[in-house]
Amino acid sequence: MKDKAGKIIYIGKAKALRNRVSSYFRSVEKHTEKVYRMVESVYDFEYIVTASEFEALVLECSLIKEYTPKYNILLKDDKGYSYVKISPGPWSRITAEKQRTDDGATYLGPYTSSFVVSQTVDEANKIFSLPTCTRRFPQEFGKGRPCLNFHIKQCMGVCRGRISEEDYAQTLAAAVDFVKSGSTQALDQLRAEMNTAAGNLEFEKAARLRDRIRAIERITERQKVFNTRADNQDIVGFAQVDRLTCAAVLKFRNARLVDKDDYIFTDAGTLQQFRAEFLASYYSTRTDLPKVVSVDGEFDDMEMTERYLTSRAGHKVSLHIPKRSEGYQLVEMARNNAAQRLSHETGRTGREVAALDELARLLGLSAPPTYIEAYDISNIGSDTMVAGMVVFEDARPKKDAYKKFSIKTQFTPDDYACMREVLSRRFQRYFEEQETGRGFGRKPDLILLDGGKGHVGVIRPLLREMGLGDIPVFGMVKDDKHKTRAIAEDGGEIAIHSHRTAFTLVSKIQEEVHRFSIAYSRSKHKATAFELALTQVPGIGEKRARELFRHFKTVKAMKAASMEELAQAPAMTEKTAAALYRHLHEDEAPEGNLQLTPDKI
Template identity: 80%
Template sequence: MNNDRLPYLRNKVKKLPLDPGCYIMKDKSGTIIYIGKAKALKNRVSSYFRSVEKHTDKVYKMVESVYDFEYIVTASEFEALVLECSLIKEYTPKYNILLKDDKGYFYVKISAPPWGRITAEKQKLDDGAIYLGPYTSSFVVSQTVDETNKIFMLPTCNRKFPNEFGKGRPCLNFHIKQCMGVCRGKITEKEYQQVIDSAVEFIKNGSTQAIDKLTDEMMVASENMEFEKAAKLRDRINAINRITEHQKVIYTKADNQDIIGFAQLDKLTCAAVLKFRNQRLVDKDDYIFTDAGELKQFRGEFITNYYSSHTDRPKIVSVDGEFDDMPIIEQYLTQQAGHKVTLHIPKRSEGYQLTQMARNNAAQRLSHETERTGKEVAALDELARLLGLKSAPVYIEAYDISNIGSDTMVAGMVVFENARPKKEAYKKFSIKSQFTPDDYACMREVITRRFNRYFEEQETGRGFGKKPDLILLDGGKGHVGVIRPLLSKMGLGDIPVFGMVKDDKHKTRAIAEDGGEIAINSNRTAFTLVTKIQDEVHRFSITYSRSKHKATAFELSLTKVDGIGENRARALFKHFKTVKAMKSATCEELAEAPSMTVNTATNLYNFLHENS
């Protein structure tokens, strides 16, 4: 820690009271860099200046910059929270969560006739088009445009009309009935403009008025025996009903509610806020943070700051997990909103599904930042929650013991980094200390050898010198019970260790911990990832076991050659590495191998080629 003020700061902390209040960290220039609240000022502030090496990168950098601090005592923890929010708004400190409203404005564009299109745009241009808006939510605009184009079967392709009428076949959207097929040239300009007008009416006035108007038009067309037109109008009415009814069925209880979900990967955290108003998803916000730390603390900080900077405060805020100071934050939101605000952590049914939806949105946003798929981010995040890890396990090592008799006891180690196999980091182990099959003893040997190499190579941060975020053992709680104490004895007890339990069909069934099992079948993304890891480590270890068994059998067959015993056969394999290399060698090359003679090499050459 490059801060020569630490002795002064630690001494100053000793004089702090054990009362609630706010603390204000300043740098050398006197600029406020961080503001926090505390239930007991002395305990909270002192935590920054002891064991500084254990802080997250963000906190470490903040403490490194602290030159001095001030504090304000309050009458209660709630008053400390209110004061903290007020001070953060006034000073916008560098190391606090600051949510900037940089969304801008968005528009629905109806391009000029003839053959206009409906699109979502970020800017309003002087191009003769009609623009609806501005709207502050890109989500609302894109969703509205997408729904409208599907309901009214409007073209979304890049073809230019009428220049490209009849040129080429209609695209897939026409065949799946999401486009009326303007490109065929069978729709008049007047008919098309009527559809555009109906679509604009739908956007402006909503589904109810649009359905009433379309129903009247359908009845008139039917009375005039324009049955084809009446059928098209009927299909539009049905399409509107499908979309609106679909949303009402799924989100029936989300009348005035925000749903907040979080996802983490490596040092990045994303918070996604889904806003439901009148049983309909109307907006989505998401934010990316670096070095946010543990979610249990970060959730509360985010919620407090988010609603301090947003005036639209719903009656219910559903969150995807527990967080500190929940009752106090609920009281604060209620005071700010002027009506009762309830913080809720759904555990089942529809509410839980909505928090999962928010969490998946957060994972999807993280995937764009990390060049990973949304499913990969979600799988690591879900696995971390399931196993109670502090953060998503980016670097996972998995081990499996495989043997075909006592002569071919081996182990395989596979590595998954960011939920993908990292094959260049895979390792093979031949068991050296065991002469009878014993999976526990073999696993103990392998883990010991692996982490002895870690201590030798840790400065490189590569290969064996990299410490995993998670170890998965192919086996149950017995394996975990053997390896966890071993790692603790080696000073590596902070590495999480779990087992991968299989059913009688050799399929992943559960995660084993020391003393029990964690069911994972209901956690689909985590289950898929663990199954993939278990299948891969089994494949890798069994392949190595079979190849070694085959080599051992061939090694034994060499003892039939005049002049070759077990020691010389073993030396030959050590020299040539593979059967293929040995068979490809000339007689002279065989003779150059350790402990070989010309006569024995000739005998071996003849044996290899007689049996090839």
């Protein structure tokens, strides 16, 4: 596709060219912002016919690489080189840096992987208990208490001023050797030093060296155990939030995690389509293709993509979707890395991003649900049947969007009928206010009902009747202890205990909607009881009692009103207001000493 100037702005492949091209100009309102802008810019087309789908894929990748069209996936690798910096002495620090400057420091590198550099520097500082704070030495010796790192044994506490410059220099030199030579040579050297110190009866020094050896062994062992089967493999995971998609690639070579790449895309569409596009684009520029590429889900043209990767690598490349055990854990690790990167872009926590992403996959949603509404029915007898609606936006409670419903058409306790009434009223308001895009005028990405498949079976047909069948509806099922047990579908249940982040989010939503509806039910029951008590006041019947509550809203406001303010309420007289005032304050005990005035004698 070309713009008016003849510049190529998009390259794609299609089995049926007519269907693919015309799809861009139908249902334009359903396009993402990216596709909409592309369609606006298209002025001309050019096409090449190939002998097979596989040839089309190869040609597509090579043309994208050559022309880098604006609306195709462009993997901008802006990592550059990284360095390990040893700042000038005497109290040097080890840090990871993006650039090398003329500041008198010693630099190791350059290295192509910033991930490996930062990981190595972090390990060296932890193993050798080097300070990573911003304090300046020796200027700040003894000024203030040591930070948390000292108390959790991740820093030797240089700030206390009790470590000699010579001892610190020796420790730093050992840490630099560890960075340069790796764990194996560092262990051999430290063991020799420990044995020498023990032979010289320098037991404190030997103990410090022993602790460093154990720290290196723990880190090395943790890496080896976790990645034993990922010998020569890439793990690819994706996460989505709003219009952003992140792809994270973890690279394992010789059973060790050696590098990580991540990329952010806007308006990438569904992951079902995006995975194939990303893999083809990512590996079209790589020369070190692994034997196995594990992906976090299925996608279109998986077999053809595998053929393409094999042709690029010169050896067999297998695409794999792990379902259990260690492989699944590694895929989750990649997803979490993608979620963490998105959290930096969106201002949310990595856990929140991961929870929404996992919930979408669990429920089969096309995208993570940004705006979730949850409903619960609560009643204390037929007089106080109510419902509560809570809203979670970006996995966080949005309390200004919470709504309370009093049941109006149902006079006997029936959760299904009450839920139908509430949802019907809610979406009638949606049609009235949808132009505002706020409050009831906003359509949720997901509806959760406090109940089982029966509730879902009632509400899904209702939404279809109202033309809103595209809104996903699920139930939140409780166990005997009123804790979240599963998510209900129309025809069964989905177990969620093994999906930790999604389970935590759903449990939080269920507890919040239950709390909110119960609180409203109790307050309404209390108000109803007080309303009945008001009918005992001379001149106030049921109708006038209801009018008083509509006017003052709360019991507290009614009690705080003066006699004149009570008299000004609808349908009130001065005589009735005086009687009501005495009734509201008759239980108040007099304070202080009783002062007798002449008119009371």
